[in-house]
Amino acid sequence: SQQGEEDPQALSIQEGENATMNCSYKTSINNLQWYRQNSGRGLVHLILIRSNEREKHSGRLRVTLDTSKKSSSLLITASRAADTASYFCATKDTSYGKLTFGQGTILTVHP
């Protein structure tokens, strides 16, 4: 079964706007990761946040983690058309060390 549930399933914005995607999960985790997938291509790791962290930044990316609510959000600031892609959260559980992926959010940034 899927660990992560992502919201929204699709997001359409204009260039320059911020994009926020949310991820909820069910079990205890070691860390939570976000990946990006351009259409039909392999996934690329964006950012990781550990279970003892609450917020992390990388360039235009900001990730938050609330372990009490079992949820995370990914914020992309000042979006660009090149940010158009699918974004997936993935949780690394504490038991087996495997990653379990959510269904993803399709982000479209219009020029």
Add this chain to the structure above:
Amino acid sequence: DADVTQTPRNRITKTGKRIMLECSQTKGHDRMYWYRQDPGLGLRLIYYSFDVKDINKGEISDGYSVSRQAQAKFSLSLESAIPNQTALYFCATSYPFSSGENTGELFFGEGSRLTVL
């Protein structure tokens, strides 16, 4: 050159045929994975291998088998393909769990698109 290489990139086959998808990596990672991606379902784990002698079933292993021929090679087989195995298949690698480098971050190949008619 890609660190994780999948072959073939695209394959069309018929129901009942045996298909093998191959994955090779130059990252030196011990851990290798096969995922399947279907629209709206994200990625689901088929099989994973933590080293050459350690192979484990994932959440959707029925109808699939794997072979870890070497540290760098991990193949996925469909013994008798059926149409609902039409999907995009990804191989991925990661550092060993005991490694100080390990965060569980996955490094993906470009995918193998399989169509079963």
